[in-house]
Amino acid sequence: MDRPHSGGCTEVMQHNGNALVVLAHHRTDSLTAHIARRTVAQLEAAGRRVDLLDLHAEGFDPRMNPADQPDWDDREKVYSAETRDHMRRILAADEVIAVFPVYWMSVPALLKGWIDRVWNYGFAYGRSTPRLAGKRILWLGLAGATGSDDVIEPMRQILDSQLNAGIAYYCGFAHAAVGLLPDAEERPQSIGAEGELVVGEAVTGAARTAQYTEFDARAAAFVADFLAGTDQDRAADRSAARALA
Numbered sequence: 001m002d003r004p005h006s007g008g009c010t011e012v013m014q015h016n017g018n019a020l021v022v023l024a025h026h027r028t029d030s031l032t033a034h035i036a037r038r039t040v041a042q043l044e045a046a047g048r049r050v051d052l053l054d055l056h057a058e059g060f061d062p063r064m065n066p067a068d069q070p071d072w073d074d075r076e077k078v079y080s081a082e083t084r085d086h087m088r089r090i091l092a093a094d095e096v097i098a099v100f101p102v103y104w105m106s107v108p109a110l111l112k113g114w115i116d117r118v119w120n121y122g123f124a125y126g127r128s129t130p131r132l133a134g135k136r137i138l139w140l141g142l143a144g145a146t147g148s149d150d151v152i153e154p155m156r157q158i159l160d161s162q163l164n165a166g167i168a169y170y171c172g173f174a175h176a177a178v179g180l181l182p183d184a185e186e187r188p189q190s191i192g193a194e195g196e197l198v199v200g201e202a203v204t205g206a207a208r209t210a211q212y213t214e215f216d217a218r219a220a221a222f223v224a225d226f227l228a229g230t231d232q233d234r235a236a237d238r239s240a241a242r243a244l245a
């Protein structure tokens with residue numbers, strides 16, 4: 001796309017693919033929404049055309065319904081208009097970045113319902129050539145637990161099996177990664193000796209500002225790694241194509 005330059009000449013903005021950022025949070029002033037907005041800016045700076053899908057703001061209903069329930073005898077079933085619209089948005093994207101708070105070691109119901117209804121039979125799975133083949137996904141999850149808590153590593157492994165192996169690769173994604181961001185709470189949370197939730201004192205003032213800055217940097221690093229992987233894969237594809245030519 002050409003954009004007029006302030007000096008009168010034309011600055012050519014290189015577009016480097018399409019990304020879909022899926023925000024699964026009910027509050028626009030949440031840390032999750034803040035990270036999603038920063039991720040959009042980072043992707044745009046990397047030349048992506050970004051579609052921001054704010055599931056709550058767009059009124060997405062995560063409940064399964066008869067129109068979107070798969071029919072195992074008909075993988076060509078025409079699903080609801082809302083679901084088909086979301087399918088088009090996924091198809092238009094080379095990369096999907098889902099930004100969500102970790103709820104019960106998993107994704108919140110809002111995001112789970114989106115996957116249940118939209119990543120449907122005949123579209124996301126159930127074909128020899130999956131429609132989502134070759135796409136890449138980053139699951140960016142914010143967790144209340146502190147980074148030093150013993151629960152973090154098992155949480156990462158659970159999310160990895162559930163989201164990468166259980167969903168993304170099953171649906172033909174070429175690459176799937178989890179970016180887990182602990183310390184999302186103002187009051188640090190950990191699990192006590194009896195398995196109970198321990199909520200510490202609120203971090204305030206300059207310490208809180210520094211914590212936010214560090215949090216933003218960790219999120220940006222996950223996104224940068226993810227984008228670098230895409231660039232490497234594209235370079236490998238180009239050199240494979242040259243070798244075949």
Ligand SMILES: Cc1cc2nc3c(=O)[nH]c(=O)nc-3n(C[C@H](O)[C@H](O)[C@H](O)COP(=O)(O)O)c2cc1C
Pocket residue numbers: 025030031032033100101102103104105106142143144145184185
């Ligand atoms: C229903 C619910 C379940 C949660 N489960 C977990 C969990 O399993 N592990 C964890 O570390 N934090 C858990 N949390 C804390 C959230 O991850 C945390 O509040 C959120 O990431 C903070 O981001 P936000 O301010 O954008 O909501 C849970 C919070 C809620 C409300």
